[in-house]
Amino acid sequence: MTKVCVIGAGIAGLLAALAADEAGAEVTLFDQLPGKATPVGLHYLHDPCGLDLEPVVVYNIVLADDSDKSEPHLQYAKKLNIPGDNSLKDLPLRVDGWNLQQAYNLLWERFKDRCEEHTVEPKQLKSLVKGYNMVVSTIPLQRLIPGVSCFGREFKAYLGRPPGMSRALYGNNNVVVYNTDMDYDWYRYSCINGLEWTEGLVKGDHSIIKPIEPxxxxxxxxxLLTGRWGKWKRGVLAHESYYEVKQRL
Ligand SMILES: Cc1cc2nc3c(=O)[nH]c(=O)nc-3n(C[C@H](O)[C@H](O)[C@H](O)COP(=O)(O)OP(=O)(O)OC[C@H]3O[C@@H](n4cnc5c(N)ncnc54)[C@H](O)[C@@H]3O)c2cc1C
Structure with missing residues (x-):
């Protein structure tokens, strides 16, 4: 029987485990804090990965700076000091998604008995790749392979809405509001299934890293290095881990 080990039991690791399980592999997960992955500012799954999940319709709204004649994605790049090739470039107004928290709960129930509480250290990697047919890592790349220079730009996030933001504007709709105006210190606000997050340049007790690819x-x-932290790559979405493992097995 194919033996697969998944390092990190956040949503990416659990979706990777699902794909391996569906392929008939014997799956073991390792996590330093099992069942406690914290999705900061997280929104929704862009693909249900075959799970029976509640659909989530999301509206994207951009508050652009009218005094700046450049395209909103370029304003966003300037404000965040990130490349112009960013998520705002071809942002659709409406996106069909799926409930991510529900997916996490469902998958955790399925895999919690196969998840060992264990902090994986770089010195273990050699024996893991020898002992398993496939090793899937979703933990930050530099925690597995310390020689790799993984940099990132740090932002902040807090639960709740920015000052002056009124939910009455959006009713009960799920929204992600991007603000490219330099006069505001927040750049993204989201309310998905009632959970509100504000992402900002300086203020907030949670850290958000935008990886710079090594x-x-x-x-x-x-x-297999997968997930945003496993690959250390900007823009990677959770469901991609499921399809990457599926393709390999
Ligand atoms: C602001 C923001 C919004 C996002 N929105 C979306 C979105 O809408 N949709 C989407 O699909 N993706 C989104 N993403 C991208 C990404 O899918 C999410 O960040 C997702 O929560 C990452 O999950 P993960 O499983 O990769 O990482 P994590 O949830 O961080 O899980 C990693 C796990 O590894 C464990 N771990 C760490 N080090 C070790 C170690 N040495 N040994 C053992 N275990 C270890 C941790 O305890 C943790 O449980 C967003 C990212 C950000 C930053």
Whole structure:
């Protein structure tokens, strides 16, 4: 039987475990704090990965700065000091998504007995790739392979809405509001299934890292680096881990 080990039991690791389980593999997960992954500012799944999940319709709204004649995605890039090739570039007004918290709860129930509380250290990697047919890592890349220079730009987030924001504007709709105006210190507000997050440049007790991709070649053919932190890559979405494992097995 194919043996798969998944490092990190956040939503990406659990979706990877699902794909491996569905392929008939024997799955083991390791997490330093099992069942406690905190999705900061997190929104929704962009694909249900075959799970029976509540659909979530999301409206994207951009508050652009009219005094700046450049495109909103370029204003956003300037405000956040990120590349112009960002998520605002071709942002659709409406997105069909799926309830991510529900997916996490469902998957955690399915895999909690196969998840060991264990902090994986870089020195273990060699024995893991030897002992398993496939090792899937979703933990921050530099925690697994410390020589890789993983940088990132740090932002802040807090639960709740920015000052002056009125929910009456959006009714009961799920929204993600982008604000490119330099006069505001927040750049994104979201309210999905009633959970409100504000992401800002400076204020907030949660940290959000936008990874800057390292130059790095994975030396192990049976090691799959997946998820935003596992790949250390901007823009990676949770459901991609499910399809990457599915494709490999
Ligand atoms: C603001 C923001 C919004 C996002 N919105 C979306 C969205 O709408 N949809 C979407 O699909 N994606 C979104 N993402 C991207 C990404 O899917 C999410 O960040 C997602 O929560 C990441 O889940 P994860 O499982 O990769 O990481 P985590 O939830 O961080 O899980 C990693 C797990 O690894 C464990 N761990 C860490 N180190 C070790 C170690 N050494 N040994 C063992 N265990 C360890 C941790 O305890 C944790 O449980 C967003 C990201 C950000 C920052």
């Amino acid at each position: 130059e790095f070649k994975n030396p192990y053919p049976n090691l």
